[in-house]
Amino acid sequence: MKWGGVILIDIKNVSKRIDDRYILKNVNLHVNKGSIFGIIGENGAGKTTLIKCLTGIYRANEGSILIDGEEAFDNAKIKQKIGYVSDENQFYSSFKVKELLKFYKKAYNDFSEERFNELNIKFKIPLNLRVRELSKGMKMRASILLNLSIKPDILILDEPTSGLDPVIKKEIMSIIVDEVASRDVTVFISSHHLDHIERICDNVAIIKNGEIKLMNSMEEAKNSMKKLQVVFKDTADINKNLSSLDGVIKVETIGRVNYIVTKNYTKDFGKKLYDMGAVFIETIDMSLEDMFIYFVEEEDKNE
Amino acid sequence: MNKIINEALFYKEWIYVKWITLLTIAILLSSKGYGVIWALNFKEKIQGGVEDYYWFNHGIYTENVNIFIMVFVVIILAITLFIGEKTSETQGFMASMPFTRKEILLNKWLVGVISLLISFAVTYIFLSLFYFLNIKGLDTTLNPYSDIIKWFFMNTFQYICVFTFMMLIQAVMGNSIVSSIVGGIILMVPLFIIMVAEELTGRYYGYTQYQFIILNKLKSWLNIYSYNFPQQSHIRVAVNEGYSDTATFAYYSNYKSKLLVLFVLTCLFLFLAYVAYSKRNIEYNLRLIVFKNLEPLFICGVAICSGLLAATIMDSYRLRDFGIWFIIFTIIGYFISKLLLKFLSSTK
Numbered sequence: 001m002k003w004g005g006v007i008l009i010d011i012k013n014v015s016k017r018i019d020d021r022y023i024l025k026n027v028n029l030h031v032n033k034g035s036i037f038g039i040i041g042e043n044g045a046g047k048t049t050l051i052k053c054l055t056g057i058y059r060a061n062e063g064s065i066l067i068d069g070e071e072a073f074d075n076a077k078i079k080q081k082i083g084y085v086s087d088e089n090q091f092y093s094s095f096k097v098k099e100l101l102k103f104y105k106k107a108y109n110d111f112s113e114e115r116f117n118e119l120n121i122k123f124k125i126p127l128n129l130r131v132r133e134l135s136k137g138m139k140m141r142a143s144i145l146l147n148l149s150i151k152p153d154i155l156i157l158d159e160p161t162s163g164l165d166p167v168i169k170k171e172i173m174s175i176i177v178d179e180v181a182s183r184d185v186t187v188f189i190s191s192h193h194l195d196h197i198e199r200i201c202d203n204v205a206i207i208k209n210g211e212i213k214l215m216n217s218m219e220e221a222k223n224s225m226k227k228l229q230v231v232f233k234d235t236a237d238i239n240k241n242l243s244s245l246d247g248v249i250k251v252e253t254i255g256r257v258n259y260i261v262t263k264n265y266t267k268d269f270g271k272k273l274y275d276m277g278a279v280f281i282e283t284i285d286m287s288l289e290d291m292f293i294y295f296v297e298e299e300d301k302n303e
Numbered sequence: 304m305n306k307i308i309n310e311a312l313f314y315k316e317w318i319y320v321k322w323i324t325l326l327t328i329a330i331l332l333s334s335k336g337y338g339v340i341w342a343l344n345f346k347e348k349i350q351g352g353v354e355d356y357y358w359f360n361h362g363i364y365t366e367n368v369n370i371f372i373m374v375f376v377v378i379i380l381a382i383t384l385f386i387g388e389k390t391s392e393t394q395g396f397m398a399s400m401p402f403t404r405k406e407i408l409l410n411k412w413l414v415g416v417i418s419l420l421i422s423f424a425v426t427y428i429f430l431s432l433f434y435f436l437n438i439k440g441l442d443t444t445l446n447p448y449s450d451i452i453k454w455f456f457m458n459t460f461q462y463i464c465v466f467t468f469m470m471l472i473q474a475v476m477g478n479s480i481v482s483s484i485v486g487g488i489i490l491m492v493p494l495f496i497i498m499v500a501e502e503l504t505g506r507y508y509g510y511t512q513y514q515f516i517i518l519n520k521l522k523s524w525l526n527i528y529s530y531n532f533p534q535q536s537h538i539r540v541a542v543n544e545g546y547s548d549t550a551t552f553a554y555y556s557n558y559k560s561k562l563l564v565l566f567v568l569t570c571l572f573l574f575l576a577y578v579a580y581s582k583r584n585i586e587y588n589l590r591l592i593v594f595k596n597l598e599p600l601f602i603c604g605v606a607i608c609s610g611l612l613a614a615t616i617m618d619s620y621r622l623r624d625f626g627i628w629f630i631i632f633t634i635i636g637y638f639i640s641k642l643l644l645k646f647l648s649s650t651k
Contacts, residue, residue, distance in 0.1 A: 055398075
């Protein structure tokens, strides 16, 4: 699926194999310039592998990954534009923060020490400490701080809020949104904190077993996946009939109330329910977390 | 040159390598500095003796245990340059940054080479100063200044070549410590095979002078570690009026040819290291052998070397017994190599 705007990240038919096992299978994704794209999935679904292919750490076995029209792998010019925050500390433990700062300054043409100092007022990273002396949260903050200071065009974040306290977590999310608003930065983010993804992302994709199972704008995803509370006049065989409706993921009955989760909600769906004898229908918006849980359950059932 | 040297990469590598450089300087100065100072003292003690004439030559060329320590230094240098990329947490760091693989490898090599060059240059300067400060008591015809130059070139070329080979092995193998140890051993393998062949052919077909000369030549050319081992030559020198005695002086045999071989090998190893490093997939970084298709080569190498080593140690006089030991330990070596591949490889 494509949305309007300039495509900055274009992933076409990408497959990644490690040993004889496919970690990514025929992945197709497009991310527009200036948008925030969230990728969610269970542990081991392939999120980090996809991000590593995107940042040029891994070489894709099949397909192409184009960033601003160029292959990312082994491309120093493209990597100048990418800020990458890994899910675990990737800095050399014996480096001092000030040595990392110097290294980044030399490596990235657009590194701004001014921006670094400005952000470090909030992040409070002591420059004289060695990486091994920093706490997990501080290491993550240092990584985010350095990668924001390179003034990236694309910010790739793999679980950026893991190990952070709620205050700094909120602060980071607001900085990311500010970056997009002020500099038109494109953000590709993976997180298990689905409330963050829901709050900041324009588009979202669900990955499962290395395959993209769903890709949509956040708005469309929320509009199409709904939970309905329905009361029927006649309840005989209704559960079976509801389950056979197109797009219905789950049906639960508590007393006279039927809870229906559908992934293809339209006005017609409501009409169908009335035709089946519904006397009361209430549509409930679902959180991304609920959507994800129902979606994964449905996929597991189909496998 | 600016395109080759990446300031950021150079800075990053130098943070660690500067300490290895200091260590190398200390080892070289303690070895060569002590060598010439000892030779000067020794010369003064036996004033008028034959050793008097070549004392500086002996001071420079007499090799000691430090020659082996230098191999360890080169091994440590290679480990230091690669260890960060072969640790599960940090391995993706460099690959995500704006450097090409070519830049990363070339800068590692350059930093290593510069570290060695600095260490030898400091020692060269020390030796030159020592030479000129003691020139009054020195026969410059028998102890020419070119001895220092030759020592400098032979050693820098040799250790740069060994270092480049370690880089190649680091590019092909995973675990950085094991890679360097294996690399150090591989360079000895050709010499070891020739020695076994010499022993076996000599034992069963007899020793001929012709055979001895050829095998010795082969040994000296195949063992890169021995390129900087000086040869000794004896010469009759007049001691007092009417008296003469035999003096020895040291020199590098086939000096220019060896430099050429070392240069060619360095270029070859660097090219192969570049090819391997470019083709290397980071997801297999923590395996013992990064390239699956090279695993059989490793298994065969370990198996055959184990067989040869064990059969030689058992040292049976009969060829049949040698063969039996060889087969038994080749099979054992095969399983050992399989175990090594399993236990020294990590998936995380």
